[in-house]
Each structure stands twice: as C-alpha cells, then as structure tokens.
Amino acid sequence: MVRLSANVLRYGKEGPLPQRRELRAGPLSLVYEEGSIRYVRLGGREVVRRIYAAVRDPAWGTVPHRVCDLRIAEEPDSFCIGFTCEDVEGAIAFAWRGAITGERDGTVTFTMDGRARSAFRTSRTGLCVLHPIAECAGRPCSVEHTDGTVEDGRFPLLISPHQPFMDLRAVSHEVAPGVRAEVRFDGDTFEMEDQRNWTDASYKTYSRPLALPRPYELRAGERVRQTVRIALSGTPPSPAAGSGAPTLTIGAKALAPLPRIGFGAGRQSARTEALRPGHLRLQLRLGEPGWDAALQGASERACLLEVALLPGRDAEAELRTLRTELDETQPNVVAWFVLAGGPPALTAARRILGDCARPALVGGGSAGGFVELNRNRPERGTLDVVTYDLNPQVHQFDNASMVEALDGQAWTIRTARQFLGDVPLAVGPVTLGRAPDARQASLFCAAWTVGSLRRMCESRAWSATYYETAGPGGLMAPDDGPAYPVYHVFTDVAEFAGGEALALGVSHPLLVDGLALRRGVRTRALLANMTNEPQAVTLSGVRGRALIRTMDETNAERAMLEPEGFRAGVGRPLAGDLVELPPYAVARVDWGEEA
Numbered sequence: 001m002v003r004l005s006a007n008v009l010r011y012g013k014e015g016p017l018p019q020r021r022e023l024r025a026g027p028l029s030l031v032y033e034e035g036s037i038r039y040v041r042l043g044g045r046e047v048v049r050r051i052y053a054a055v056r057d058p059a060w061g062t063v064p065h066r067v068c069d070l071r072i073a074e075e076p077d078s079f080c081i082g083f084t085c086e087d088v089e090g091a092i093a094f095a096w097r098g099a100i101t102g103e104r105d106g107t108v109t110f111t112m113d114g115r116a117r118s119a120f121r122t123s124r125t126g127l128c129v130l131h132p133i134a135e136c137a138g139r140p141c142s143v144e145h146t147d148g149t150v151e152d153g154r155f156p157l158l159i160s161p162h163q164p165f166m167d168l169r170a171v172s173h174e175v176a177p178g179v180r181a182e183v184r185f186d187g188d189t190f191e192m193e194d195q196r197n198w199t200d201a202s203y204k205t206y207s208r209p210l211a212l213p214r215p216y217e218l219r220a221g222e223r224v225r226q227t228v229r230i231a232l233s234g235t236p237p238s239p240a241a242g243s244g245a246p247t248l249t250i251g252a253k254a255l256a257p258l259p260r261i262g263f264g265a266g267r268q269s270a271r272t273e274a275l276r277p278g279h280l281r282l283q284l285r286l287g288e289p290g291w292d293a294a295l296q297g298a299s300e301r302a303c304l305l306e307v308a309l310l311p312g313r314d315a316e317a318e319l320r321t322l323r324t325e326l327d328e329t330q331p332n333v334v335a336w337f338v339l340a341g342g343p344p345a346l347t348a349a350r351r352i353l354g355d356c357a358r359p360a361l362v363g364g365g366s367a368g369g370f371v372e373l374n375r376n377r378p379e380r381g382t383l384d385v386v387t388y389d390l391n392p393q394v395h396q397f398d399n400a401s402m403v404e405a406l407d408g409q410a411w412t413i414r415t416a417r418q419f420l421g422d423v424p425l426a427v428g429p430v431t432l433g434r435a436p437d438a439r440q441a442s443l444f445c446a447a448w449t450v451g452s453l454r455r456m457c458e459s460r461a462w463s464a465t466y467y468e469t470a471g472p473g474g475l476m477a478p479d480d481g482p483a484y485p486v487y488h489v490f491t492d493v494a495e496f497a498g499g500e501a502l503a504l505g506v507s508h509p510l511l512v513d514g515l516a517l518r519r520g521v522r523t524r525a526l527l528a529n530m531t532n533e534p535q536a537v538t539l540s541g542v543r544g545r546a547l548i549r550t551m552d553e554t555n556a557e558r559a560m561l562e563p564e565g566f567r568a569g570v571g572r573p574l575a576g577d578l579v580e581l582p583p584y585a586v587a588r589v590d591w592g593e594e595a
Contacts, residue, residue, distance in 0.1 A: 006553045006583075008442070009442060009443055009553040009556045009557065010442055010443050010444055010532060010553060010583055010584045019032075019033065019034060019067075019070070020032065020033045021033075021072060021074075023072075023074060023079045023102060024076065024077050024078070024079070024102065025077070025078060025079065025102025025103055025104070025106055025107065025108050026077050026078070026102075026103065026104040026105050026106040026107075026236075027042055027043075027106050027232070027236035028040055028041065028042055028047065028102070028106045028108060028230075028232075029041050030102070030108065032072070032081060032100070033400075034067055035052065035053065035065060035067045035083060035085050035098055036050060036051060036052035036053075037050065037051050037052075037100060037108070037110065038050045038400070040108060040230060042106075042175050042176055042179070042181070042232075042236060042237075043176070043237065045135055045175055045176060046132040046134065046135050047132075047135075047175050047181045047230065048129060048130065048131060048132070048181075048183065048230060049130040049131065049132045049201075049202050049404070050128075050129070050130040050202070051110045051127065051128070051129050051130075051228055052127070052128055053065075053085065053096065053098070053112045053114075053126065053127050053128070054124055054125070054126070054127075054128050054206075055087040055092065055094050055122065055124075055125045056122055056123040056124040056125070057089070057090070057092060057121075057122065057123065057215075058121045058122065058123055058215035059123070060123050060124075062395075062397070063087040063088070063089045063092050063094070064087070064089060065085050065086060065087040066085065066086045066087075066088075067083050067084070067085050068083070068084050068085075068086070069082070069083055069084045070082075070083040071083070077104050078101075078102055078103055078104050079100075079101070079102045080099075080100075080101050080102075081098070081099070081100040081101070082097070082098070082099055083097075083098045084096075084097055084098070085097075085098055085114075091118060091120050092118070092120040092122070093116070093117035093118040093120070094114055094115070094116050094117060094120075094125060094218070094224075095114055095115060095117055096112050096113060096114025096115070096224070097112075097113045097114065098110070098111070098112055098113075099111045099113075105232070106230075106231070106232040106236065107229065107230065107231050107232070108229070108230040109227065109228070109229045109230075110127065110227065110228045110229075111225070111226070111227045112126070112127050112224070112225065112226050112227075113223075113224075113225045114223070114224050114225070115221060115222065115223050115224070116218040116219065116220055116221065116222045116224075117220065118220050119217060119218065119219050119220045120217070120218055121215040121216065121217050121218075122215055122216065122217075122218055123214050123215045123216075124206060124207070124208055124214075125218060125224055126187070126188060126206065126207040126208065126224060126226050127185075127187075127206075127207065127226045127227075127228050128204055128205070128206045129183055129185075129204070129205040129206075129228055130195070130200070130202035130203070130204055131155070131171075131183075131192075131202055131203040131204075131205065132201070132202060133196065133201045133202060133203070133407060133408075133411070134201075134407070135175070136155040136173065136203065137155055137156070137157050138154065138155060138156070138157035139154065139155055139173060139174075140152065140153070140154050140173065140174075141153050141154065141155055141171055141172060141173040142171070142172045142173070143165050143168065143170075143171050144168070144169045144170040144171070144172075145167045145168065145169060146167050146168070146169050146189055147167075148169075153165060153171075155173070155203060156194055156203075158411070158414060158415040158418050159194050159196040159197055159370075159374055159411055159412065159415040160193075160194040161194075161197070161371075161374040161375045161377075162193075162375070163191050163192060163193050163194075163210070164192055164193075164194060164203070165191060165192040165205075166191040166192075166209065167189060167191065167209070168185060168189070168190040168191055168192060168205060169184065169185060169190070170182055170183065170184040170185065171183055171192070171205065175232075176234075176236065176237055177237075178234045178235065179232060179233070179234035179235065179236050179237070180232070180233050180234060181230060181231070181232055182230070182231050182232075182233065183205070183228065183229070183230055184228070184229045184231070185205065185207070185226070185227075185228055186226065186227040186228075186229075187207070187224075187225050187226030187227055188207035188208060188226060189207065189208070189209055190205050190206060190207050191205070191206065191209050191210070192204065192205045192206075193206070195395065195408070196408045196411045196412065196415075197369075197370060197371035197374055197375075198369060198370070198371060198394040198395060198408070199370070199390055199391070199392055199394075199405045199406075199408030199409050199411075199412060200392075200394070200395055200396070200401070200404070200405050200408055201404045201405060201406075201407040201408045201411070202404070204395075207226060245535075245536050245537065245538050245578075246506075246507050246508035246511045246512040246535060246536075246537045246538070247505070247506075247507040247508075247537065247538040247539075247540065248504060248505065248506055248507075248512065248514045248525070248527060248537055248538070248539050248540070248541075249504070249505035249507075249540045249541055250502055250503075250504055250505075250516045250523075250525055250539070250540065250541025250542065251502050251503030251504065251505070251516075251541065252502070252541070253502070253503060254500040254501070254502060254518065255457065255458060255500070255501045255502055255503045255504075256457055256458070256460045256500065256501050257499075257500050257501075258457060258493075258496060258497065258498070258499050258500060258501055258517060259456055259457065259460070259461045259462060259463055259464050260278035260279060260304075260462070260463040260464075261277070261278050261453075261463070261464050261465075261466065261490070261493065261494075261497075262277045262278045262279035262280055262281055262302075262304070262306065262428075262463065262464075262465050262466075263275065263277050263280060263281065263465065263466055263467055263468060263469045263474075263475065263490075264280070264281050264429050264465065264466075264467060264468035264469070264473075264474075265280040265281060265282045265294075265297075265298040265301070265302070265305075265468070265469070266467075266468025266469050266470055266471045266473075266474050267468075267469065267470040267471050267474070267478040267479075268301060268469060268470060269469065269470045269476050269478065269479070269480050269481075270480050271476060271480070271483055271487070271563065272301075272469050272470070274491050274494070274567075275469070275475065275487070275490050275491055275494055276494040276495075276497055277302060277469070277494075278304065278463065278497065279302060279303075279304040279305060279306050279334060279463065279465070280298050280301060280302035280304075280305055280306075280469075281305075281306045281307075281308070281428060281429060281465040282294060282295065282298045282305055282306070282307045282308070283307075283308040283310065284307060284308070284309055284310065284322075285310045285312070286309060286310065286311050286312055286315075286318035286319070286321070286322060287310075287311065287312020287313060287314075287318060288312070292325050295307070295325065295329075295331060296329055296331070298331075299329065299331030299332065302332075303332060304332055304333075304334045305331055305332060305333045305334065306333075306334060306335045306337070306387075306426060306463065306465065307333050307335070307336055307337070308337045308339050308367070308387070309322075309336055309337065309338050309339065309340070309345075309349065310339055310340040310341075310367070311338070311340055311341040311345045311349075312340075315341040315344065315345035315348055315349075316348050316352075319345075319348050319349055319352045319353065320352060322352075322353070323352050323353060323356070326353070326356050326357075326358075327356075327357065330356075330357055330358055331358075332358055333356075333358065333360045334360055334361065335360055335361040335362075335363065335384075335385045335387075335424075335426055335463075336349060336353055336360055336361070336362045336363070337363055337364055337365055337385070337387045337426070338362070338363070338364045339364060339365065339366070339367040339387075340367070346362075346364050346382075346383075349362055350362045361384035361385040361424065362383075362384050362385075363383040363384045363385035363386050363387070363423070363426075364378065364383050364386065364387075365383075365386045365387035365388045365426075366387075366388040366389075367389070368389075369388060369389055369390070369391075369394070370388045370390065370412040370415075370416070372388070373386070373388045373416065374412075374415065374416075377419050377420075378420070380419070380420060380421050380423075381421070383420075383423055384423070384424070385423060385424045385425075385426055385462070386416065386420055386423055386424070386425055386426070387425075387426040387427070387428065388412070388416075388427065389428060389429050389430070389431070390409055390412065390427060390428070390429075390430045390431075391430070391431050391432060391433025391434075392405035392406070392408075392432070392433060392448075393432065393433035393434050393437075394433070397434070399439075399444055399532070400510070402432070402448060403448065403451065403509075403510055403530045404510065406448070406451040406452055406455055406509070406513070407455070407509070409427075409430075409452060409455045409456070409459075410455040410458060410459045412427075413425055413427065413455075413459035413460075413461060414459065424462035424463075425461050425462050426461075426462055426463045426464075426465070427456060427461045427463070427464050427465070428463070428464055428465025428466065429465045429466065429467065429468075430452055430456075430464060430465065430466050430467075431466070431467055431473055432445060432448075432473070436472035436473065437473070440467075440472065440473055440474070440484060440486070441477075441482070441484045441485070441560070442484075442485065442584070443485050443551070443552065443553065443556055443583075443584035443585065443586070444584045445484065445485065445486045446484075446485035446486045446488065446489050446528070446551070446584075446586045447513070447528035447529060447530055447584045447585070447586055448528075448530070449466065449486050449489050449490075450489055450513055450514060450515050450526050450527075450528035450586060451509070451513035451528060451530065452466075453489075453493065453515050454501075454504065454506075454513060454514065454515045457501035457515065458501070458504075466490070467486070475487040475490060482560040482561055483559070483560055483563035484560060485551060485556055485559060485560065485586070487563065488551060488559055488563065488566070488567065488586070489526065489586060491567065492524065492526060492588055493515075493517065493526075495519075495524075496517040496518070496519045496522075496524060498519065499517050499518055499519030499520075500517070500518055500519070501515070501516065501517055502516035502517065502518055502523070503516075504516045504525075509530070510530060510531075511529075511530055511531055511535055512527065512528065512529055512530060512535050512537045512581065513527075513528045513530055514526055514527045514528060516541075520592075521592045521593045522590065522591075522592035522593070523543075523590070523591050523592050524588060524589065524590050525539070525542070525588075525589045526586060526587070526588055526589075527539065527579060527581060527586070527587040527588075527589065528581075528584075528585070528586045528587075529581035529582065529583060529584055529585045529586075530584075531583065531584070532583045532584065533583060534580065534581065534582055534583060535580075535581045536578055536579070536580050536581070537578070537579050537581060538577055538578055538579075539577050539578075539579050539589065540577055542574065542577070542589065542591055543591060544591050544592075545573070545591060546573070546574040546589050546590060546591035547570055547571040547572065547573060547574065547589070547590050547591070548571050548572060548573075548574045548579065548587055548588065548589045548590075549569060549570070549571030549572075549587065549588045550571075550581070550582075550585055550586070550587040550588075551566075551585060551586050551587070551588075552581075552582040552583070552584075552585035552586075553582060553583065553584075553585075554582070570590075571588065571590070574589060
C-alpha cells in the first residue's frame, strides 16, 4: 500500500503550512498569518475578522503573493511586524512593503506601501478589511465619509444586495459596553459590500469604488500606499478567563426533517448505491446535441432527478422537443429549474412542462451563485421552487476562510426566505468551487461538508445537492477508484434518510463543528475538527451506551482504498464526554437500541 503523508490526507497536497503567530496589542488579541492579520478580538468578541492586501487581475482573479524578509518583534502586549510581499503572475508584477504594529492601548496599524514593477491592468490593488457577521449583523454603527460628515448607520441584518456604505473614511461600532472600535482608512476612497452574497461570513471594506471604471491601469513605477488603523475608545473590560474547550451540545427535540440530499450526475461507480442519493442533479443545454441521452442516462441511475434547464435561442421550440421526450420516457423529475432565457423561457416552461404525466415543480433561480438571485429578486409567487449554487472560494482560498464561509451559507437561506416566502429552496450544487481542487480527496473536505450539512438542516433547505458522484470534484475517483473521506460523511448521513436533524449547540464553530441526526430509536452525531491542530471537544447530550468511530490521518488511507471494510467497523465504546479529534478528523458517535 502506498503511504500518504499527513499533509496529503489533511489538505490533499504536500507543502508547508501557513506561518501563524498569536500576538497581543494591549487588550486585543490577533493572529498574524502570511502577510495578513486575522481574528482581532477584545476578549471573546471579534472586532475585525481580517486585514489583508489583494492584487486582482482584470477578471478579478487573485494574484498569488510571496512573503519574504519577515521580521517580528514581540512584547507581551505589543508587537511590530515588517515584511516584503511580491505579487507576480503573467503581466502583473507588484511589490509592497508591509508594516503591522500593535500598541499597548489597543491600536493596531496595517500599512501597505508598494509600487508596480510593470504596467498592468487590475480590478483592485489595495487593502481589504473584513468585519465579522456574528458581532456586527443588524447592529448600529457610525460612518465617517471622505468629506468629514458623520452619519449613524446599521450593518445589514439580512444580506444586502448592494453596498450598504459608500465614500468611507472610517466606521466604528460598540464592541463591549462603553467601548467602541474605530476602523480608519487612508490612501484612497473606500466602500463596503456584504460578502455573504458569496457566502463569506463578513462585510468587506475595500478601496477604489466600483462606480469608477474598471479594470484600470497601474503604470510601471506607480505607487500604492494605504493604511488601516484600528483604535479603541472607552475603558476595555478586564481580560476574561479563557473560553475553555469547544463544546457540542445535542438537543433532545427535533429541529427539522433531514433535507433530501443528492449529487451531481457525474460519472458513476459501483459504490454509488451505498450513498442512497435522494436525487441526481442534471444540467441540460437544450440548444446543444446530447441532452436527450444525458437525461435518459441519468433517469436510469436515479429515482428522482432535479434538472437545470439552459434553453438556447428558441426556448419555445426546444422546450416542446423536451416535452416530446418526456412523454416517451417519463423520467421521474421532481423539479425543473429554468436558468436561462429570462421570463419568457420560464413562462414557456411552466406552460409546456406543467402538466406532464409525472408532475414536477417548475422554477428558476441563479446559475451564478446567490448574489445574482439577491440582486435580481423574482416576484414572490412566480416560482414553484428556487435554486442557486454555493462555493466558498469566490474571494479567499485558504482552509480557514473556507470554514468561515460556512455561516454564510445559512445567511443565504435566511435572506432568500425573506423575499421569496416559503417557496422550496433547492440549494446546490454545493462544491469546493475550484475543480480540480486537491482538497476534494482530503479529510478537510469531509470536515467542511459536515459543517455545510448542519447549515442546510438548521436552515430547513428543501433539498441540497453536493459535488458529483465520481470524478475530480466528486465523492470518489471514477472507475471504482478510491472513495474519498467525504464519501463516508454522506454514507453516514444516508443511513438516516427520512429522519430528522436535532438541534446542536456549537460553541467554537471555527474549531469544531458537527451534525446530529435521529431516525426511530437511533441517534448519530458527526463531529468534525475544522483545524490543522488537535482539538478536545466536550460532547453533551449523548444518552446511554454509545460507540465512536474516528476517521483521521491514521486510517483515512484505508477508508479510501477499502471503504467497505472500513465501514464494517462499528467503532469503540465512547468513554466519558471528552472526545479527542486529530487534525481535520471526523468522528461518528452512535447510540440507541440498534447502535
């Protein structure tokens, strides 16, 4: 057997881990990581989620950067960081000097001072600040504009389709009783967007207003210098004791029925049957050849189908051809989503497909993520069902940012319910977003998926479509190849199809997440370590004798290569309420008469 390294099992690839350093600036704590700072906190309350520099190409792609000449001078309650950063890709060559300081009074200053080494076009080059959702959503703030005027505002509670604040010089809000944090921007005109539109769990303040022409050109030698400063006013509270180990608390009452869970209609494997898919999701371009064979093939492999339709130039004629095919083959389609052709195509689909022998919902939504649906809201009552896809890598690509984005998934459903009412929401496909991504075959993907499934259950999605069955963006390799760790998450959940999700209290969702399910007398909890560090989690709510099975870097290789043998193991007795989870491990805990 080929031995896979810990990094391959955790991340899907070899390579050094991000350099992290925990630091303090008086009453504030924060983390330095790869030329940025994260999780600026006052006690247990997050003040700023992240400050970083971004260089975007003309198509909004992020240019990778390399940090060098890093120097950190640290005291118990202050620090000074200096480094050089190079952002080079294709025609883009930009270098900047970063300086980050933290002072004893809680002032944190981040300065970017750079020059273009070549002339290039960019959609954004400058500093970005992320404000946390949990601490800010719906709360009042004070906004200072570039002309010096100050107005009272409020962070949006539900997802704002457009920029909530523009022409910014500073924004401040209360972070503890009698204590305010001001974030001040210098070097350009800044504005704020609600990044939950793309599932990022943050509001982002960035420079160069989107109303200005873009992309724009930086000339060779042109300087870009920007500064962000965090300052506290008022008397910070005394440092609180540590928040303790993460806890997962399982409730006794049902929260919601388990949504129907399906997968993209990718390549098949003999192991697909164990997944018990609630449906397969198919996309048909009716103006191109081969859609009829794809529909027939998918209908032979699935009890139910969800079908996204992309009509071409003659939607009416193409939909009538589809109807003829349906009358002959009668595939068991549960929902049609018309994602191209605008209102005329939707109206035609409702008329032509609405009275098939096997009735199905006819709706629409977005093929471009939640942001398109939010900015182009359909009239309430015009759709039987609505869909949109989700992925965590629109703006950031590291593991921690992808974990943060899980909360953004739940916010999309809450917001959609506000303007759509009780129309069924078929969320998906939910993917890692950039295929092929080596992390698809890693423990990280399995842990991330546990967190995503919890949000789908808690938000009462009608259905959820994930990945594809087999392939580079799938649950397993094609042609009966290895079953990826995420395969075991879905087979664990499939055994509870038709059951219900239980309420689950999660104290530290950026560290540990989970999912609790019940069907009949059996209960199952999935626990997931969301980090590269071991975590000890306190699990409460388990009743009676329980068995635990952990999938981690010590046995993930066997789980991939011998999935049937791995699944045959029932685990070991759970001793006590403290569960040790290795990096990115997923543990299954079962109890009940049949456990």
